[in-house]
Amino acid sequence: MTHPPDAPRMAVLISGRGSNMVSLLRAAAQPGFPGRFVLALSNRPEAAGLAHAQEAGLAAEAVDHRVYADRAAFDAALDARLRAHAIDLVVLAGFMRVLTPGFVEAWSGRMLNIHPSLLPLFRGTHTHAQALAAGVRLHGCTVHFVVPELDAGPIVAQAAVPVRPDDDAETLAARVLAEEHRLYPAALALVASGRARLEDGRVVFAPEAGCAAGALHSLPV
Template sequence: MAKLKVAVFISSRGTNMQSLVRACQVPNFPAEIACVLSNNLEAAGLKFAAEHSIPTRTIDHRDFDGREEFEAEITRYLTDLNVDLICLAGFMRLLTADFVNRWRDRILNIHPSLLPAFKGLHVHERAIESGARFTGCTVHYVRPEMDDGPIIAQAAVPILQDDTPDSLASRILEQEHKIYPLALGLVAENRVKIHGSRVIIEQAREEPLSLINPRLEEI
């Protein structure tokens, strides 16, 4: 069975890209990284990809008159590579509705909150300030609206009483590196089915999940 061909988009170090690369290097993983694409020539993740023999490409948005021309060049490049799926991994450019709809159900994103909570920027600061006891991360299909789309996988992370945005971000990132490869594997195995705004995972194990407030015994 042919492996799913994936393009990973980054703008900086791309640690989630690195977790996807490592997953795809495992024998029998159902996907392969066809390219790593960045809008930033200085993105540190490009070096990592090259060191792992993955084709890289920089398409600088500043070289184009508008987002449409920029995205048209991306589409030409991905089409030439016969890419099946795009994984956004810290790609700091908003994609137009036309591009998202052109690749509908073929773009994944990871966001550092339990969507639909805390969409947008400054996520960790907002989560702490809200008084929430848990936050986390989400892998979802991309829709034209920001941080919207059917959810494939999530991981919950407790917000500790002494957390800072940096300490919370670090613990969430550890979970991001786990659930993004998990979600990609499910999609590549064709086990993910979209029903309206929901995702159904075929052959999923139904396991009970309970969460309690962190350090509740100390209160």
């Protein structure tokens, strides 16, 4: 595969099977993608996604949060592994740990997450059940820069799906996940190329990123 010579070195953080990681690795393997994944880290040594990352040619490592006395100690170990691999950009893909403010600030503007709702709606967990309970007609996913406040970072891109009358949390989740797999690689490409960046707490897009960058893309019912 070929990447730009100055392509940032990227790490993906997972806790489980890493379905979003798979879509990210597939996209990043395409010639010309503006970033290069070199490392997969998990807080769970048994995470199924580590084997897939290794098969894709990444260094695959575990930093088991259960052996550390507190969150700060775990985050320090995580930070050490990222720096050992000279990582430029951190991508969270189903990483089920709340990171300390110190860690987040150290990687400010260089760490992305995807959340299964149209933020600022439905932060936290069980977002699909929250959406159904609220009676919204559109639901979706959001790629955002990570900040110390949970699910509150500046938004890079969003994608929406219709909420159908016969939906339950499982069917709605499946439709949103398909959009996550499309949206996350596209948003990552914007950030890795420098066409989207965090500046004074806001996402700034380069003119060549186009007016659709960061826009809401909704699907037909």
